[in-house]
Amino acid sequence: STYQPNGLLLKHGAKISMSGDWPASSPNPFAQAYTCIERKMPGDEKSQGIEDTKMNMEQVIISYTIDAAYQLGFDDIVGSIKAGKKADLVILDRDIFEVSSEEILQTQVLSTLVNGKVVYEKNGELARR
DSSP, rough: OSSSOHHHHHTTOOOOOOOOOOOTSSSSSSHHHHHHHHSSSSTTTSSOOOOOOOHHHHHHHHHHHHHHHHHHHHHSSSSSSOTTOOOOOOEEOOTTTOOHHHTTTTOOOEEEEETTTTEEESSSSEEEE
């Protein structure tokens, strides 16, 4: 959110748990990532925060994955890629660590895996389990 000083909270040791279920923002995780990195909503001209409140992409990914799993008490089974954990993954059409913030907004999910099985492919069809 543009109203939360996430970067500053992280610098002081807080864990940030991001998700797409807050009705005041977009459910699109790439729009949320852009907002946390730039401290402005997509399409806005001016940033709503100072540099200390911004997050970088690594912090955004950690907040969506292992820190969100930690908040729920599931960090021993999900939230990171590790032997023995469920393989819940997405495959993206670009390296979101290497593109500009504006390009992050254009990111598309190519495939989604839940527990190691493909459950979504970009062509819009759900995979058979």
